[in-house]
Amino acid sequence: MTVVTYGGVTIGLLVLAWHIADWWPGLKSLRSKPAQHAGALLPFLLAWSYGVLVTLGIGGLIGWAARTALWISNWLGDVALVWGVGGQAGQSAGRVEYLPLTQTGGGIVLILTAVMIVLTRKTRYGSDxxxxxxxxxxxxxxxxxxxxxxxxxxxxxxWLGDSLYGVVGGVAA
Known part of the structure; x- marks a missing residue:
């Protein structure tokens, strides 16, 4: 597993801030239609959850792609911190211990990967x-x-994998 650095966390927070700034409808509009504007954040939130999910020890091609993207983000963030603002690079002090995915959970990740690929190409929410x-x-x-x-x-x-695979194929996890 690739460990996130301060630079990687900075890039993640930058992407989050960028998205919120791009989404921000203005206070008056947000007060008049809060549900509509909150609903506009759902594609980002669902994709964020998927991004978190693939960092949880997924192997194979999907895991390699996730680790590579994180490594590149760590490197870009570290370079930005050192050369952009004169900071220091290094591993993030806080790191979470994660719950590994089961075999059926891995199957769900594969299904979600296919869905995410289609959604990024076929919907207007691709960039989100x-x-x-x-x-x-x-x-x-x-x-x-x-x-x-x-x-x-x-x-x-x-849970979704255990439930789905148990119903569809009678496979015990």
């Missing part, structure tokens, strides 16, 4: 989804709120 996945990859193994979200997301994927 891409930013959400990137943000989730960067923040999924960090401590804090993002790290605490990893365990419930893994439990949900494992």
């Amino acid at each position: 989804l891409k930013r959400g996945v990137w943000c989730g990859l960067c923040l999924g193994t960090s401590a804090g709120i993002a790290g605490f979200a990893a365990a419930p997301i893994a439990v949900a994927a494992n």
Whole structure:
């Protein structure tokens, strides 16, 4: 597993701030139609959850792609911190211990990967989804709120996989 650095967390927070700034409808509009504007954040939030999920010890091609994206984000963030603001690079002090996915949870990740690929190409929310996945990859193994979200997301994927595979094929987990 690739460990997130301060630079990777910075990139994740930057993507989050970028998305919120892009989404922000203005206070007057937000007060008049709060549900509509909150609903506009759902594609990003779902993609963020997927990004967190694929950092939880997934192997194969999907895991390699996730680790590579995190490694690149760590490197870009570290370069930005050192050369951009004169800071220091290094591993993030806080790291979350995650709940590994079961075999059926891994099957759910594969299904979700196919769905995410189709959705990023076929919907108008493609950029929201891409930013959400990137943000989730960067923040999924960090401590804090993002790290605490990893365990419930893994439990949900494992439960969904156990339920789905149990119903469809009678496979015991």
